[in-house]
Amino acid sequence: MRKDWDVIVIGAGPAGLAAAAAACDAGAGVCLVERESRPGGILKQCIHDGFGLVRYGEKLTGPEYAWRDIEAVRRRNIPIWTETFLLELQRAGDGFVLTMQNREQAVFQLTARALVAATGCRERTARQIFIHGQRPAGIYTAGTVQHMINIQGYLPGRRCVILGSGDIGLIMARRLVLEGARVEGVYEIKPEPSGLTRNLVQCLQDYNIPLHLSTTVTRVLGRERVEGVVVCPADENLRPLPDRGRIVPCDTLVLSVGLIPENDILEPLGVELNPRTGGPVVDQRLAANVPGLFSCGNALHVNDLVDYVSESGEIAGRAAAAYALGRTQPPNHAELVPEGDILYAVPGRLDLAAGGKAVVYLRANRTIGNARLTISAGDKTVLRKRYPVLRPPEMERIVLDLADLPAGAGAVKLSLRGEENG
Amino acid sequence: MANIRAVQKALDALGIGKLEARPWRRSVVLEGRVRTWQDYIRAGYAAAGKGFKGVVNDIEVEGLEREREYIPPVRDNTLEGKQFDVIVIGGGVIGCAIARELTRWQLRVAVLEKEDDVAKQTSSRNNGMIHPGIAPARGTKKLHYNILGNRMYTQAARELGFALERCGSLILLEKSWYRLLAPLAKQQALQKGVDGVILLSRREVFRREPYATPAQRGGVLLPSAGVVAPYDVTVAFAENAVENGAQVFLHTMVQGFAMEHDRIARVLTNRGRIRAKVVVNAAGVWADKVAGWANDRFFTIHGRKGTIAILDKKTRAYQSGVLAMPRLGSKAHTKGGGINPTVEGNLLMGPNAVEVPWREDWSTGPEDMEFLLSRHLPLNTRLRPGDIITYFAGVRACTFEEDFVVEPSEYVANLVHAAGIQSPGLAAAPAIARDVAEMAVKLLSGVMEVRPNPRFNPVRRPNPRLTDLSLEERALLIRSNPAYGRIVCRCEAVSEGEIVAAVKSPVPALSVDAVKRRVRAGMGRCQGGFCTPAVLDILARETGVPPTRVVKGRPGSELVLAPTKEPGEGSADA
Numbered sequence A: 001m002r003k004d005w006d007v008i009v010i011g012a013g014p015a016g017l018a019a020a021a022a023a024c025d026a027g028a029g030v031c032l033v034e035r036e037s038r039p040g041g042i043l044k045q046c047i048h049d050g051f052g053l054v055r056y057g058e059k060l061t062g063p064e065y066a067w068r069d070i071e072a073v074r075r076r077n078i079p080i081w082t083e084t085f086l087l088e089l090q091r092a093g094d095g096f097v098l099t100m101q102n103r104e105q106a107v108f109q110l111t112a113r114a115l116v117a118a119t120g121c122r123e124r125t126a127r128q129i130f131i132h133g134q135r136p137a138g139i140y141t142a143g144t145v146q147h148m149i150n151i152q153g154y155l156p157g158r159r160c161v162i163l164g165s166g167d168i169g170l171i172m173a174r175r176l177v178l179e180g181a182r183v184e185g186v187y188e189i190k191p192e193p194s195g196l197t198r199n200l201v202q203c204l205q206d207y208n209i210p211l212h213l214s215t216t217v218t219r220v221l222g223r224e225r226v227e228g229v230v231v232c233p234a235d236e237n238l239r240p241l242p243d244r245g246r247i248v249p250c251d252t253l254v255l256s257v258g259l260i261p262e263n264d265i266l267e268p269l270g271v272e273l274n275p276r277t278g279g280p281v282v283d284q285r286l287a288a289n290v291p292g293l294f295s296c297g298n299a300l301h302v303n304d305l306v307d308y309v310s311e312s313g314e315i316a317g318r319a320a321a322a323y324a325l326g327r328t329q330p331p332n333h334a335e336l337v338p339e340g341d342i343l344y345a346v347p348g349r350l351d352l353a354a355g356g357k358a359v360v361y362l363r364a365n366r367t368i369g370n371a372r373l374t375i376s377a378g379d380k381t382v383l384r385k386r387y388p389v390l391r392p393p394e395m396e397r398i399v400l401d402l403a404d405l406p407a408g409a410g411a412v413k414l415s416l417r418g419e420e421n422g
Numbered sequence B: 001m002a003n004i005r006a007v008q009k010a011l012d013a014l015g016i017g018k019l020e021a022r023p024w025r026r027s028v029v030l031e032g033r034v035r036t037w038q039d040y041i042r043a044g045y046a047a048a049g050k051g052f053k054g055v056v057n058d059i060e061v062e063g064l065e066r067e068r069e070y071i072p073p074v075r076d077n078t079l080e081g082k083q084f085d086v087i088v089i090g091g092g093v094i095g096c097a098i099a100r101e102l103t104r105w106q107l108r109v110a111v112l113e114k115e116d117d118v119a120k121q122t123s124s125r126n127n128g129m130i131h132p133g134i135a136p137a138r139g140t141k142k143l144h145y146n147i148l149g150n151r152m153y154t155q156a157a158r159e160l161g162f163a164l165e166r167c168g169s170l171i172l173l174e175k176s177w178y179r180l181l182a183p184l185a186k187q188q189a190l191q192k193g194v195d196g197v198i199l200l201s202r203r204e205v206f207r208r209e210p211y212a213t214p215a216q217r218g219g220v221l222l223p224s225a226g227v228v229a230p231y232d233v234t235v236a237f238a239e240n241a242v243e244n245g246a247q248v249f250l251h252t253m254v255q256g257f258a259m260e261h262d263r264i265a266r267v268l269t270n271r272g273r274i275r276a277k278v279v280v281n282a283a284g285v286w287a288d289k290v291a292g293w294a295n296d297r298f299f300t301i302h303g304r305k306g307t308i309a310i311l312d313k314k315t316r317a318y319q320s321g322v323l324a325m326p327r328l329g330s331k332a333h334t335k336g337g338g339i340n341p342t343v344e345g346n347l348l349m350g351p352n353a354v355e356v357p358w359r360e361d362w363s364t365g366p367e368d369m370e371f372l373l374s375r376h377l378p379l380n381t382r383l384r385p386g387d388i389i390t391y392f393a394g395v396r397a398c399t400f401e402e403d404f405v406v407e408p409s410e411y412v413a414n415l416v417h418a419a420g421i422q423s424p425g426l427a428a429a430p431a432i433a434r435d436v437a438e439m440a441v442k443l444l445s446g447v448m449e450v451r452p453n454p455r456f457n458p459v460r461r462p463n464p465r466l467t468d469l470s471l472e473e474r475a476l477l478i479r480s481n482p483a484y485g486r487i488v489c490r491c492e493a494v495s496e497g498e499i500v501a502a503v504k505s506p507v508p509a510l511s512v513d514a515v516k517r518r519v520r521a522g523m524g525r526c527q528g529g530f531c532t533p534a535v536l537d538i539l540a541r542e543t544g545v546p547p548t549r550v551v552k553g554r555p556g557s558e559l560v561l562a563p564t565k566e567p568g569e570g571s572a573d574a
């Protein structure tokens, strides 16, 4: 069956932009679909710097970083359907049909041989972490605050409490102070911060914003607008100790309590998701279990550096092009099984037929010292690595050459062992 | 027969201090002091069922903080001297349904609502179930209006254009010996007038609900049970009332009556003194207070809070209709609750039932969620705590008689009560409204000629909703108005056009929460994280106020407080 496109990329954030450019360079006819009015994804609102150190060796702001990818897409004349909303996604024959709507074309359909889902993530909300009280105005996720300040030019609050020490929360703490708001503190239920060290230093310490570990918010006070929050210490099992709660007056509660990959649109296709990452289970080509479907960026798993997001986009884009142009073999999969102190690893399986090099991203499930990572197949160890310290917020990237695997390898083991309190 | 000594004896037997009962008109008044709210409640129930028309519980509770009842911050004279034939106090589902019924006649009808929108209190804080009528006891008004109301919903939904899904309710039996009682239950249900009762074996239950708890030993299926979106229903009644000539005044609180002999001469509000020939009390949790201003407080309302959790839409596939498993022998008011679908395609879990001294405290607590998780979640084995996207609480307006009060006042010549409308008040609303409107018209007939309204149109044309349209209809709509082409709320797929239409509708949505109740923007998985900023800008543009004046709900709930240091700059376009 003829298709409108070899590859359609859903989402024009850094992952999708990189995927489209890579697919084009591999010879595929490709287009992008984006529901917002402009490409760039979440980077549009990340006006702080620190992006691009790995990929460009430069410190860029989010919009600057995105601009380079947008230019790359423009140079290749890859069309982007913006403000275009996906209504239905279906498999049809050896490809996909996308039913969409926008202002100009009303409702229309596009078909493609391969699909790259680069839909990013959404933020966890106050209700999902069970904060109680009434529902006054002034409870926002960090991303919403970032959008209000950096895109719309609105100051959402003057006296803020930040819950969760994720990177966006830390960055917004600083941003709010720069806009003249007071930040009463950052509260983190875990005994360790979840953001990058560089953000702890540059966003909190440099601005004298206190960080309270093993402490959480259990209740919001106020009826119309937030008037305060109840903060409570938490025990080792992360259970709040309500008897020791105290009130912190504030007018805004900012939540930075986690990101959830957005893959809801893929559910009708019967995609297999990894419960640990929230993203599809993929192989090293970032191919999901649905033939022709590829995943990358934050929709695959939540990244802390955009540079790796772009890398995954390139991998997915190239692989999608190869698939669409009929340059791939039927896959021969071996599971990649994480063991020991690993929180998660991506990919979840290796396609031995495709061969080549596999980029493996992984996170430790706790802070560990003197950590040893081994990759083995049968009784052959194919890769060994040592880390003085590993922390869950910092993702590790390793490259595995599939040529090193013994022929006919069944499961490949990825094992991490370290010492407590490294 | 009313027996004051029996009441006194029952109070004394509680052993919670010196309490006194005295008869007043046909009711009984309780006085004294107790230590806890629970004691106050026990005293009220001890006095009920002893032959009096109502229990007026004036017992004080030591050290109990008085509730900060919401009073709209508006004060003006816009309604001073205005005259209406009927004033309905309260813009909940009951008040709005009554107003719409009244517009069948040529009358000047006004609904006074103190909140910033209709359906702000209990009428948007419930399960949205159109109960089949199996629960209320025989001989009660609850039963009478529930059965009738359930039947009337089919026509109401058709005329007013709101969604009604008769998904049926399945009451699971926990122990096998309950099955012996099942035929008895069936006979009872039929005597009560419930439309359809089917007994199911354990296997049949699993065929209908494959994920029902394995603890079930069979069930009773009530096909007439349905679900609606309660705020949709309330808005629909209100809008049709307005289309037929009624007026809805928001931010307008009744704060007293000026009485002349046995009549309410003027209704006193924060926006002026209004004249009305007849007054309808549909004030929800405050109906006893309203009755008191006319010296007609023959019942007491006490709040019973219920918490409800909303589950992600993907769970809708795991259940076909309502599931409940009452525990026989457990405390009376904690029996209920379960898991029910919504017309929007979610599942709801709950409610629980907790006696609370505050009627407008809709806060939730960890104990409520623990109850729902331990009691209701296991009814469906596929559900997980992580499926919960949000939760909320509502307060039922209960009397100690546990029945609705739907009647003209015995002592005030121009007052009709629709009070104590706790569950199944939503299900009963159309039937209550019809009777109350008739009562009001009867009272009016004494002082004026009441003629049918020749222009009454029962049919409301609701604003289009993209998710209800076929792809062809959707395309047509977008071509006629491209604003429908731009999706603002991505979780619920709500367009800018729908939001603008809600702002311009007969009962306009003027806050972020009002928009949410009309079109569901912000009700999905991300709970408004993405769309709130966009809705804020649309509201500012369409209502012509600066963004810093756009509110979440009531005045004082502004979303953003000031422009940033360099307004307009800092845009990512740079």
Ligand SMILES: Cc1cc2nc3c(=O)[nH]c(=O)nc-3n(C[C@H](O)[C@@H](O)[C@H](O)COP(=O)(O)OP(=O)(O)OC[C@H]3O[C@@H](n4cnc5c(N)ncnc54)[C@H](O)[C@@H]3O)c2cc1C
Residues within 6 Å of the ligand: A010, A011, A012, A013, A014, A015, A016, A033, A034, A035, A036, A039, A040, A041, A042, A043, A046, A048, A051, A084, A085, A086, A118, A119, A120, A121, A142, A143, A146, A167, A168, A171, A259, A262, A265, A296, A297, A298, A299, A303, A304, A305, A306, A307, A309
């Ligand atoms: C609020 C926030 C702040 C962040 N701040 C930083 C930071 O400071 N530094 C850092 O290194 N990383 C940050 N990150 C982490 C992340 O790595 C980003 O750097 C990066 O933008 C992720 O890229 P992405 O392309 O996967 O997703 P996104 O940038 O989120 O892009 C996804 C795109 O897909 C579109 N889309 C989604 N679904 C659909 C659909 N159904 N149809 C059409 N289009 C769709 C979205 O509109 C969006 O444009 C942040 C993440 C978030 C959520």
Ligand SMILES: Cc1cc2nc3c(=O)[nH]c(=O)nc-3n(C[C@H](O)[C@H](O)[C@H](O)COP(=O)(O)OP(=O)(O)OC[C@H]3O[C@@H](n4cnc5c(N)ncnc54)[C@H](O)[C@@H]3O)c2cc1C
Residues within 6 Å of the ligand: B089, B090, B091, B092, B093, B094, B095, B112, B113, B114, B115, B118, B119, B120, B121, B122, B123, B124, B125, B126, B127, B128, B129, B130, B131, B252, B253, B254, B255, B282, B283, B284, B285, B286, B287, B290, B304, B305, B306, B307, B308, B351, B393, B394, B395, B396, B421, B422, B423, B424, B425, B426, B427, B428
């Ligand atoms: C948790 C829970 C679950 C429920 N589930 C169901 C169900 O599934 N099915 C069902 O049938 N029923 C259910 N109910 C009951 C149902 O919600 C109520 O019976 C119904 O909403 C009552 O409507 P109302 O109009 O009387 O009250 P309300 O909606 O409370 O309306 C009264 C209005 O009067 C206004 N008001 C009060 N005082 C004044 C004043 N002085 N001046 C001006 N305005 C005033 C208030 O602001 C309010 O808006 C449930 C209730 C709860 C709490």
